[in-house]
Amino acid sequence: xxxxxxxxxxxxxxxxxxxxxxxxxxNLKVEPIQYDPECPFSYNNYIYRIALPSALNSDHPGRTGxxxxxxxxxxxxxxxxxxxxxxxxxxxxxxxxxxxxRLYGWGGASGESTQGIKGFGDSAFDDSGxxxxxxxxxxxxxxxxxxxxxxxxxxxxxxAKCLRKRxxxxxxxxxxxxxxxxxxxxxxxxxxxxxxxxxxxxxxQKTKIRGFHDPLPPITEDGVKWEDSxxxxxxxxxxGVNRPRIIQGIEKVSxxxxxxxxxxxxAVNPTNLGxxxxxxxxxxxxxxxxxxxxxxxxxxxxx
Numbered sequence: 001x002x003x004x005x006x007x008x009x010x011x012x013x014x015x016x017x018x019x020x021x022x023x024x025x026x027n028l029k030v031e032p033i034q035y036d037p038e039c040p041f042s043y044n045n046y047i048y049r050i051a052l053p054s055a056l057n058s059d060h061p062g063r064t065g066x067x068x069x070x071x072x073x074x075x076x077x078x079x080x081x082x083x084x085x086x087x088x089x090x091x092x093x094x095x096x097x098x099x100x101x102r103l104y105g106w107g108g109a110s111g112e113s114t115q116g117i118k119g120f121g122d123s124a125f126d127d128s129g130x131x132x133x134x135x136x137x138x139x140x141x142x143x144x145x146x147x148x149x150x151x152x153x154x155x156x157x158x159x160a161k162c163l164r165k166r167x168x169x170x171x172x173x174x175x176x177x178x179x180x181x182x183x184x185x186x187x188x189x190x191x192x193x194x195x196x197x198x199x200x201x202x203x204x205q206k207t208k209i210r211g212f213h214d215p216l217p218p219i220t221e222d223g224v225k226w227e228d229s230x231x232x233x234x235x236x237x238x239x240g241v242n243r244p245r246i247i248q249g250i251e252k253v254s255x256x257x258x259x260x261x262x263x264x265x266x267a268v269n270p271t272n273l274g275x276x277x278x279x280x281x282x283x284x285x286x287x288x289x290x291x292x293x294x295x296x297x298x299x300x301x302x303x
Contacts, residue, residue: 005037015048015071024069027053033070040275044081046073080122083131087123119143120150154268154285163292166301167263174299178252208233208244209251259295262288 015030029051035043050069058064074081117123117133121143124134133143144150158164212233216226236243244250265288268281296302 002038002040003042004035004039008037011046011073012048015050015073018071019050023059024050025053042075044075046075047071048073079124080134083123083125087131119145150264152264152268154281155264158263158289158292161289161293162303163289163296166296166303167292170259170296170299170301174301175256178256178299180249209254211245255295255299259292259299262292262295 012030016028019025019028019030030048033047033049035046048071050071052067052069055065055067117131119133119142121136121141122134123131126132135142141151158167208229212226212230216230219225233243233245244254247253265284268285
């Protein structure tokens with residue numbers, strides 16, 4: 001049975017219970033958002049849309065007049081998510097707006113220091129409540145002191161076809177140039193930022209950078225939900241959030257992002273290795289190898 005189908009009703013009942021604590025009423029409609037009960041991977045978070053029987057007033061937490069709520073129920077195995085929320089909350093505690101959810105407790109968590117994060121992998125809390133490096137949530141591997149230590153019999157450090165040599169050359173001589181424009185824009189705005197990678201709208205990277213066409217393209221099977229993607233872009237614009245389309249130097253950063261996602265493709269992570277047939281894994285690995293070579297050539301690292 002899928003890990004997401006298990007305890008489905010218990011999670012919904014828990015959401016109802018939380019809402020009752022705050023006296024939101026009896027006739028509530030709770031429905032999951034972007035939830036696939038057959039997904040073989042455990043969700044980091046379960047997101048619910050809640051329709052209220054009447055608009056909120058001053059007796060309830062939240063914005064007065066609101067008649068819909070969004071609740072994020074964190075997976076009980078996602079300690080790393082809580083650690084990052086604690087870190088972000090601490091970094092933004094002087095900000096007037098509640099941008100990051102408040103962390104009221106996770107054991108003795110303080111979230112005030114990142115000195116314990118010294119490896120690649122996930123994050124967690126140690127016995128004293130400090131944030132530290134931890135194993136990856138999928139597969140339980142790590143943490144590693146260097147990215148090279150990540151074990152994978154398919155990637156093998158990308159040494160085939162001189163890819164590793166070209167990747168190392170790009171990191172040493174090309175990476176900084178790709179990020180210069182973005183660094184200048186960030187310095188002019190507010191310095192360092194935290195990006196949440198889970199809130200995406202599908203494979204619409206070019207559109208996020210260059211804007212939406214009118215009319216929107218048709219939705220194809222396993223494709224981008226263009227209306228949802230455009231609505232999300234509009235919501236970010238209304239709130240004054242920096243979007244890729246208005247960030248100087250984002251196209252160069254997009255090249256780096258594509259390069260990074262190709263170095264360790266999703267198809268060959270430890271979880272997928274046990275679910276996908278050998279030929280599919282090899283096919284994806286070969287496609288990423290070709291993409292890496294073309295990207296490095298595009299970036300000026302041919303040999």
